[in-house]
Amino acid sequence: MKPLRLLIAAIIAVSFVAMGLAQVTNRDGTLLSVKGTVMVKLPGVTEAIPATEGMKIPEGTEIITGEDGRVHLEAHDGIIATAEKNTTVEMEQLNVDADGKRNATINLKSGNLVSTLDPAKRNVNRYSVRTPKGVAAARGTGLSISVTTAGGVTMAATADTFTFTSPTGGSFSVQAGMVSYTPPGATEPQPAVPLSSVAATNPAVAELVQNAVTTLAEVVQNNVGNLPAESVTNLASQTTAVASAAMPEQAAGFTSQIVAAANAPTASTANVAAQVTAAVTTAAVTAAPAQATQVASAATTAAPTQAVAVASAAASAAPAQAAQVASAVTQAAITQTAAGGAQQTAQQTAQTAAAVAAAVTSAAPTQAAQVASAVTQTVITQAQATATATGGAQATAQSTAQTAATVAAAVATAAPTQSAAVAAAVTQTVVTSATTTATATGGAQATSQSTAQTAATVAAAVATAQPTQAAAVAASVTQAVATTTNATQASTNVAAAAVAAAVTRTVTQTAAPNQAATQAAAVAAAVTTVAPTSAGAVTAAVQQTTGVAGGVIAQAVAGATGQTTGAVQQAANQSTQVANEATQTATAATTQATAATTQATAAITQATTATTAATAGAQQATTAVQNVVTQPPPPTTPPPATPPVETPPAETPPTETPPTTPVVDPGQIPVSPAGGQG
Known part of the structure; x- marks a missing residue:
């Protein structure tokens, strides 16, 4: 019986082993x-x-x-x-x-x-x-x-x-x-x-990094292996951060590769492209902050439809460079759209620029004025360059004013407390640009009416976006015009009157009946505080525009300028011609401002959507790269002597007897490209 039991036990044991082996399946x-x-x-x-x-x-x-x-x-x-x-x-x-x-x-x-x-x-x-x-x-x-x-x-x-x-x-x-x-x-x-x-210092290591980026881009673009979008975002963020930190001068190129791949229609990330683009941009800028502008431009060039998400992500990662980022993204978006054979209308360009500016401002609100100015200047410069290259007509003062107003209104919506500074910066940018262009080309200088209409359009648009800031906006815009290079008393009078009229028209249209006079008086007082010699023209223009009793406006202006109410009203009576011009200018300006604020509203919606995606992408990137090593550790002790680096023939590698843990200066790692010699 004992041998039989042993035999049975052996058979059972072998069976269990066989069952265990059978559970390992080759693939x-x-x-x-x-x-x-x-x-x-x-x-x-x-x-x-x-x-x-x-x-x-x-x-x-x-x-x-x-x-x-x-x-x-x-x-x-x-x-x-x-x-x-x-x-x-x-x-x-x-x-x-x-x-x-x-x-x-x-x-x-x-x-x-x-x-x-x-x-x-x-x-x-x-x-x-x-x-x-x-x-x-x-x-x-x-x-x-x-x-x-x-x-x-x-x-x-x-x-x-x-x-x-x-x-x-x-x-x-x-x-x-x-x-x-x-x-x-x-x-x-x-x-x-x-x-x-x-x-x-080591080309072979650099090649190793570049291979990693190129391979991931190819995998993502062609959906090799069907990686899910969330995994792609994680890998793309980390790989871009690692590569950008290792080779910061190539951060823009790495970003371009990955962003283009993630936006390909064949990629698994096609439906969340804005989020992935923002994540990759965040990773690159965080790893190589000095390259923020180049990274943002490259990402936009690779995926122009993601311009707003790129701008938001880059500015969030490098807020000190917000204005430069906004300008670079705007330029790349306009240029790339034109390169693709599609000419944007002035309205489309304005909306794109405004959305970019608003998104960047949301990320860096203290930079609002600089952002608005930089984006406005970029649009003007690009329009001039396009007209010169194609032989087309230069943008009119009216279209430029409306674009500037759209940008200003969108930025003011994103940073309400910066409204006055934004309006002033944009106005000064447009007026100065017109003067510079006329001087450089020998063309006609801007007329006082065109300058006044630009100022009034911008001021009215921003006041519409932020009505509680109306008086401050009107004053800051008037100040901007009065301090430009070619400003004269006559041009300042027209501009101050037009701005005051346009802004009061805007705010009184929506004000409660018992508040209209108060708001009109506040605007007139604010404008004449910075332009006291324009008191008569401003008073007359506001009275004509709003129909508010003359005494109310004159009294407010008198209080702001230190004059008597009678003197102000007398000056207003003598400024009828200027007031008429200003009122006509204000009427045209408010029409443009209405169109600009409509575009700005659409731009804000676009910016909000893109910013939401960018925020989600940035959060994913931050989580993904939190353990990425981007900087060498600080030296604690002098490095050991560097042993010689040998490059033997591949056929006869020498026999080396290194210490148990040999140490080689990192910059001297003797690695060669694939198939090369060590």
Whole structure:
């Protein structure tokens, strides 16, 4: 009986082992994209065959890319390995275990391998890359690894963290933004250092960074591996931040690549493009703040329809550069639209500019006046350049005034307490630009009527947007006109009267009957406070425009200027001609202002929508890049002496006997491009 029991026990034990083994299921990988020369050597076969898209790759398969080759391999859902040119890899392990965990190990024998892993599947995917110096293991991340023919290994984390284990059992983590190098012949890797301390002096490391960006852009644009939009946003933010911090002078280029890819109609992010664009812009500007303007311009050029989201994101990340960002985005949006063969109308241009300005102001409200001025000047300059290049007509003073008013009203809505400063800055920009252009081209200087109409249009539009600021707006605009280079007493009289008339017309139309006279008087008093010699013209114009009893206005102006009510009224009676001109100008100005505020309202709606998307994108970016290493750590002790860097022939690599943990100056990491020598 005893032998029989032993036999039964043995059979049961073997059965359990067999059942356990049976629960590990082998899987095949898939070649998702094949470019150039790519050969595949299947297990048990001596001859390699050309790779094709859709080809299944079982365990033991070797893939070899040529000088022009590149291949995207999907090991499991959410694991995309990209073999660059002159690369040899072997699919060492590919299965699903009894727990449902999906295992994949790729043996990188030589060349460059960029891995893109879906963060959403970090709990089920177990991915690793074997190198001659050890194994890099990751879950949801991005990493770029290079193995030279001489045996050197460089590993960079471009998103999240991976763990590296050497053959001796030593293990350490490499954070996003860090790079580790193992020299040829060494058994232990160098301590990881920030990419930003290496990339500028080591072309091969720079190539590793560029490969990571290019690969991710290709994966995103072509929806390789069907990564979900949220995962793409995470990876795009981290990779852009890492690359921009490592090579800040190329931050704009990196941003352009990723933004263009995310906005492609084939991308999984096409429906949330504004959010992804904002996230990528935020990441780039945060990592390379000195490049904020260039990044914003590049992102807008890559995706003109996302201009407002780009502007909001860039200004939020670099508020001190808000005006420059707003100008750069406006210019890129106008230029790119024209380059695409679509000429915007003046109204469309004004709305785009106003939306950009409002979005930037929302991000940096203390910069409101500078933003409004910069955007207005950009629109004027672009219109002049377009007219010159195409031989078309220059923008009229009226269309320029309406555009300026649209921008000013939108910005004032975004920063109500800055309304007066905004109106003054925009008015001064338009008037000064007209004077400068006339002087440079030998053309006619702006007339006092055109200057007055510009000032009145801007003031009325801003007062409509922020009626409680009407008196302050009227005063600041009048002050801006009075202090321009070519201002005269006559031109100031016309402008002051037109501004006062236009603003009082605007505010009294919506005021309660018992408040109309009070508001009109307040505006007249405010204007004459800064232009006391225009008291008569202002009083007469406001009286004509509003029909308010003359004594009320004259009394308010007298109080503001220190004159007697009788003297003010007498001056008003003598200013009938100026008042008539001002009233006509104010009528035209308020018509333009009404159109401008309608456009501004639409621009605000556009800005609000884009800002909401930008805020969400910025939050995603902030979360994604919070652990990215962007700066080298401060030195604590003098660095050790740097051992010589050797570059032996690939055929006969020398045998080196380094210390247990050799230290090489990061800037001297002797890494070469794929297939090169170490």
